[in-house]
Amino acid sequence: MAVRLCDVASLLRSGSWAPEPWTGQVIAAMETQLSNGPTCNNTSNGPSTISNNCSSPVESGSIEDSKTNLIVNYLPQNMTQEELKSLFGSIGEIESCKLVRDKITGQSLGYGFVNYVDPKDAEKAINTLNGLRLQTKTIKVSYARPSSASIRDANLYVSGLPKTMTQKELEQLFSQYGRIITSRILVDQVTGPAGVSRGVGFIRFDRRVEAEEAIKGLNCQKPPGATEPITVKFANNPSQKTSQALLSQLYQSPNRRYPGPLAQQAQRFRLDNLLNMAYGVKSRFSPMAIDGVTSLAGINIPGHAGTGWCIFVYNLAPDADESILWQMFGPFGAVTNVKVIRDFNTNKCKGFGFVTMTNYDEAAVAIASLNGYRLGDRVLQVSFKTNKTHKA
DNA sequence: TCTAATT
Known part of the structure; x- marks a missing residue:
């Protein structure tokens, strides 16, 4: 497998600073589908989700979007919106498509939305593309929940877990507080996806209030059979750290030859990536002209x-x-x-x-x-x- | 002790 040249430039895709217009619509009320985790075997990034039978409140909105609008998770870092559209467009006509990116750096946040014209195509996309391996990732394709403030910031970071605790047991522990959207236990890097637990994990609830209740109920508590209490708190937002690290790299890079403002450097990175995207060639690394x-x-x-x-x-x-x-x-x-x-x-x-x-x-x-x-x-x-x- | 899940 080829090793991708990795530097700041390759992390910043062209066009990142100009977000595409998004023809948002009122998103429908729906019963969220939770039972469509990756169909393939577990890999390093395909957390399975165990659905429980909690009912979710129905919110207002059009019914149509709930059956056509998909959220796609665990996309490869270098995948562009165009590639996302191309992949899902092979199933059927797309009404709109958006790759979600960091507002500051433009970096992909690894997920996006695909809204089909025809609900049948959305269903087909789940059936055929969910669990698809793309590079080192296994993508997850599921119906998007209606967008609402109540589902944001519902992700918990859990530490101090018994090393023997399985993902299923983790979900069983937390499911009493609400509907779990995803769960994950982090494992040791060297032992691989099926390797030994690091004793830390994540639980994403459907709604923030459920996450709050889980903190109240489980933080500093010992799980059944455990000898040590666990810590349950809201997870950091992964995009925050990334943008800060990137920005600090841009400002502090010792070999920067362009003393101008950030935007000036950004321009150069954008040019490089345009060339990279167009020709698969990094201008700064290749002595050859494109022709x-x-x-x-x-x-x-x-x-x-x-x-x-x-x-x-x-x-x-x-x-x-x-x-x-x-x-x-x-x-x-x-x-x-x-x-x-x-x-x-x-x-x-x-x-x-x-x-x-x-x-x-x-x-x-x-x-x-x-x-x-x-x-x-x-x-x-x-x-x-x-x-x-x-x-x- | 922290992964890229709500436009």
Whole structure:
């Protein structure tokens, strides 16, 4: 797997300072769906959620949005709103789409919203994309709850847990205070996702008042069978720390050559990321000109400039669809688009398709890994799309 | 002792 160059610039995506307009609507009252945690095995970031049967109060709002509006969690850090829209757009027509970002740094907060036109597509997206592995993440797709102040700041940080306590036991302990949206027990880094508990975790309740009651009831209390009391408090907001760290890096960087204000540096980072997004090349790290890179590799920059590296996938089955391409290529890095070429009359796949990836190194690893891959009873041929008009 | 869940 390719290692992504990581610096401040790569953390700041272009366009971050200009939030997209969001055509917000009154969001519907609904019964929140809690039972759609990742369907795959647990990974480092796929906390499962155990639903309980507490009823939630119904708030006012339109019924339609409750069935079309999805929240998507555990998105890879480098995934853009365009990539999110592209991925979910492969299911059906999207009414609106938003990746939530830090207001100051523009960094992705790792979640977003997708509102479909058709409720059936929203349901299909949950069924087909929930649990999808993208890079190191396992995304979670679920219906968005109606936005309201009462559901904010309902996340608790719990420490001092017995090392033997399971996630299920943690939920059982807290569920008496309300509806749990997510729970997680942090584990030791080296022992991996199924490794030993660090004795700390998180509980997100549906509503803040439930979290408050849980603090009152459980802070400084010993769980059944435990020898030490646990600490229960409101969790820090993860985005706060990130923006502060980033801003302090920008101001204190010892090798900064641009003594101007923050905004001036930000401009440069934005330019770098624009190039990175467009060509998979970091201008400061690559001695090659963009034209040189593309002609050298014999690669066609497909469609509109700035969409990435186009990959040709051959020997797909007649019933192949876009989701298989997402599933195959997504783990290798940022995928912006997939397309299965179909016969106009039969609507069956003509045996090939295309995948666009943002970063050259990730595309190269994907090709190296997937060329010759056996999919069902077929052996795939995977390569960069050649520029046929220049071919001999 | 702190993960990216409400636009």
